[in-house]
Amino acid sequence: MAQLYAGPPVTGLNFVGREKEIKYITELLKLGQNIVLIAPRRYGKTSLVLEVLSRMKNPEIYSAYIDVFSIPTLEILPVQITREVLKNHLLDSIFASTKNSALAMLKNLNLKAAIEDFEYILGFSETQKNSWELLEKSIDFIDQFPAKHQKRMICAFDEFGDISKLDGDKIIKLFRSKIQMHKNASYIFSGSYESVMSSLFIEKNAPFFRFARVINLGNIEKEKFIQFFQAQLKNYQIECQNEYLTEILNFTKGHPYYSQLALQEIVIFNALNKRNPDFGELLEQLLVVEKNYIEKSWEEISVSKENVRLIMSVVQMRNKVYSDLKNSGINVSRAIKSLTQNGTISKTERGYELTDPLLSYWIETNVMKNI
Ligand SMILES: Nc1ncnc2c1ncn2[C@@H]1O[C@H](COP(=O)(O)OP(=O)(O)O)[C@@H](O)[C@H]1O
Ligand SMILES: [Mg+2]
The missing domain is CATH 1.10.10.10 (Winged helix-like DNA-binding domain superfamily/Winged helix DNA-binding domain)
Structure with missing residues (x-):
């Protein structure tokens, strides 16, 4: 049975629409242009970034995906960057499991080969780590590792606005001074808070002013979602009129998360009641599921x-x-x-x-x- 996703990022067959955006972003990245992707929470930024990376993947292009939101401290940031870059040579797991011991790292011949060119990696094993230096070196690793292997790199920093929670200004300055010199890497920065992203990338005095093309992500085309709904519902032997699905999409306006949630709720309702919910029942169900989120948003x-x-x-x-x-x-x-x-x-x-x-x-x- 096909899985339905309302929550985690979606890619591949579960990814709906956004063909234009993907094409545009891909072309820009190929030209070496950096991208900034701005949209509210749950608009599909992570999904789009992962989909772009996966579609661009070919033997000539390396990729790296770093979720800044999930990085709690400065020390973790260089680890994650190094790990994601090494992933292109399938060395991420071995690096993660051996990084506390130089000896253990060097035992793996492939990792050893990488370390010979990028000695800083051994620094992760030191008890008194210099996290700042590791960060500087790992940022350059994003560019130099592919250069060493005559490849290009597409590197995404998801929820980049959250970088300010680590060591704000200092890290941002470091990123700018390093990244602007990078010749082999193109970057995608995504973020949920327009104000934060704007102070990083758009305002005249922003540290990354004119550094990246800004894309504001909108909703997903309704027709694409209706086709997707029909195909998915067929898997569950559920029949829905196009008018009914149109009514739902008119309500969600093609909002990626709520559209997927509505689909999921139709399937659940059918399993429990052996029929489709009418439109009112469906909205009620959505409100039940999202009660906490909505109340928290209202509180804010x-x-x-x-x-x-x-x-x-x-x-x-x-x-x-x-x-x-x-x-x-x-x-x-x-x-x-x-x-x-x-x-x-x-x-x-x-x-x-x-x-x-x-x-x-x-x-x-x-x-x-x-x-
Ligand atoms: N292109 C898409 N096609 C189908 N569903 C999507 C798409 N993008 C997002 N979604 C839905 O929205 C939810 C949130 O997507 P996500 O990429 O995590 O958003 P963000 O990173 O902006 O918070 C996903 O779980 C999925 O249900
Ligand atoms: Mg996200």
């Missing part, structure tokens, strides 16, 4: 009264927020800026809307009715 928003007021207006009025709030005493442009920058709302042809369709629906049905 509620910190600012101004933002709450603006969000209410966005949910209700969409394109008329300015006139709606004209005499409300709140600073509309400031609220819009702050909510756009933290990824809560975005501008569309129809005006502003929440980037999270379920949160929007929850506000409409739960918060609005109480006022």
Whole structure:
């Protein structure tokens, strides 16, 4: 039975749509252009990055994927970088299991060969490690290892904005000074917080200003999702009308995570009730599953009264927020800026809307009715 993914990143046959983005990103990377990918949480950044890396993989191109979000301390960062680069020669596991002993590392002939060219790797075995130096060397390893083997490298730093939690400014300066010299590597940096990414890459005084092409990731084409839904549901012998699926996709607007979650819930509902949920039942089920997440998101928003007021207006009025709030005493442009920058709302042809369709629906049905 096919697996359904609502949560972990998806690749290969489970990856839906985004053909244009993949083509564009791939071409840019091939030209040596660095990329910045910005989208709110659960929009499919990790999936897209992994899919691009996997499609670009060929004997001439090495790849590395580093998830900065999952790196708790500065010491782990050079380990992860080195490991991911070594993975291209299938040396990642042996490095991970032997890195505490120089002797053990050198016992493996292939790892030994790599170490002969990149002696810094032995530094991981020292009890008094110099993590900063290891980091400097490992960043250059991203470029020099492929150079040594006449290859190119595509290296992704996922949730790069989180780098500031390690040793902020200093690491960022180091990255910039190293990476700008790299000739064999192209980089993808992805991040969820527009404000953080913008202060790193977009603003005039940003450390990586004009260093990378910025791509704001949107939703996935609805038609692609409907085709995918039909194919997946067929595996479970579930029949759904196109109109019903269209209604669901109109609700999720092609939001990758919620669309997948809806699909999963249809399958679960069928297993339990031997029929499709009607649209209302499905929305209710989505709210049950996402209760904690939605409440937490709302809690974060509620910190600012101004933002709450603006969000209410966005949910209700969409394109008329300015006139709606004209005499409300709140600073509309400031609220819009702050909510756009933290990824809560975005501008569309129809005006502003929440980037999270379920949160929007929850506000409409739960918060609005109480006022
Ligand atoms: N291209 C895609 N096709 C199908 N589902 C996707 C796609 N991208 C993301 N998803 C869905 O969204 C969820 C979150 O994706 P992920 O890549 O982890 O997002 P992010 O890294 O932006 O938080 C995945 O578990 C999957 O269900
Ligand atoms: Mg991610």
